[in-house]
Amino acid sequence: MDKTADWNTWLAEHGPTMLLLVRQWVAHRADAEDIVQEAFVRFWKSRHRAVDPKAYLYVCAKRYLLEWLRTEQRRGRREQDSAIDRASISTPLFKQLSDREDHRRLEISLGALSTEQREVVILRIWGGLSFPQISEALAIPLNTASSRYRYALATLRKNFVEESIHE
């Protein structure tokens, strides 16, 4: 069995989504990439223990993200770096495939959601996870996961339509 191809496939399929998820909490792209690296390596070394590897991958990502945030909080670096953070927030989260105005408006609408709602949307839309998997990955009840998604889509739709009307 070609193990290298195996982890390459996993990384190609989930790496961008992991990065997108982590960047909801960490503004610096370099920091977010470090977190994704560490989380992915941890996942790969312990994936045999997982019942659902796909959900477990995002469990690893969220767990290491929280660990990293706690460490950063202790260092007190976040306040110092806030000025830099504001600058790096402008780094795009999505590929600029076209100049379509719809994409820009959707990105703004997505940014207007709460972080918790965005997490669920990211795992559902880009991660392709089912609600039980999202519930496991984010350590939240199943009903909470599905209701967050419902509210998020309703907000997105509303904001998207409103933006369209204003323009």
Add this chain to the structure above:
Amino acid sequence: MNDPHQAPPSSEQLALEAQLRSMLPIDLSTDSQISIKSRLERRPTSFHHVQCVAAIAACALIAMSLPVFQHARNQQRVTRPIRSRYSSTLPIDVANDEKQFAIATYSNALAQSPASLNAILERQSRKAECDEVDDSQIPRTGDLSIATP
């Protein structure tokens, strides 16, 4: 198994989801991918070394518990106390320290009690006294010359 929490999506919702899905997240940088690759493909040599050392230590422990080693240890246990007991209690400044040392040496070698060895030595010395030849009975050179006509 169907997801019970997924209500049948409306066409509007499906269109919105499709639009969102069409916005592809930014890929990981090449540096990150290389770093992951090197970390996953690195040989865990240090862990192997630890395993080797642990295996050798385990083998040594097992070997020490083998009967042949047990026998050697038991032999040491029998002889060591006798040797140490008499070597440590030997009087240094007594007149017959040589005799005491001899007793201790014999006792050590034969693994017998010093009291019984002492008795043996006493018996031997008495026997030696009895067997001792009287000097007066031994003919001297001068006497011989006188006796000879």
